[in-house]
Amino acid sequence: MRVQMILGLIASTFFSLSVSAQKTTITAAELPANAQTFLKKHFPNETPSYIVKEKEVFSTEYKVQFSNAIEIEFDGKGNWEEIDGNHTAIPASAIPAKIAAYVKANYKEANVTKIDKSRWGYEVDLNNGLELEFDSGEKFLRIDH
Template sequence: MKKLLLTLMAALMAVTAANASIFDKYTLKRSELPEEAQTMLTEYFPKAKVSMIKVDKHLLKKTDYDVRLSNGIKIEFSNKGKWTSVNCGKKELPEGLVPGAIRRYIAKNFSELKAVSICKRSGGYDIGLSDGNTHRFNLLHQYKGTVAAKD
């Protein structure tokens, strides 16, 4: 009985994993994004065209959105349209995306570098600089150190 149950569970998990991409949808229409996401794109990237929007529908989680702009910028949005991460590659982030205290800290301590990516976490922000290092800040915008590189 246990073997049968384990076999059924394994088969169900395999089918679910194989069909996970069924929940994803690709589009070019900004109108598929929540209004807050559309507003953010218009405010910070007014001239950039959308090259792809991946609507990620998760089985147990809410929908999120991965947006790629024609200039190479990658933005992730939550189901409500709030940005969760922005990666500008080698280009500098728009000034308004980085909180003022963090921006001032970077200007003072890393004056030769520019912020090229930002990721909101539950405990604060991870800011990627043009030298390839990522620095962590808490919710009070206080510097917490360099984030270890992932292998």
């Protein structure tokens, strides 16, 4: 009985911490410097429709959406984690060089419409329906089904 009570207390503590995430709308100038630089370099002609800062107990994330429906998620340091074109092409300059070269060489008619970055690698969606996986060194691994 005592173990159940302790587990219940721990579970309720974690639940309350996860519920306490704060979402606020911010300006581009309030983004971390890395995120600002990324946006200026790869999306110079786009103005964000909105930018949301999501602050949780142990992390902060930023989400930028443009009027053309492209969404970019950044970590607390301003490093991009995901670029989602929502079925439209992502600028080639925003795609890591080896991945962009691989796609261009092997799928000449395709465009990257989404890219997710994690510690282990990248997942890349193409407008032809394929999803490609690359390791963290941008080396092609496989087509994901």
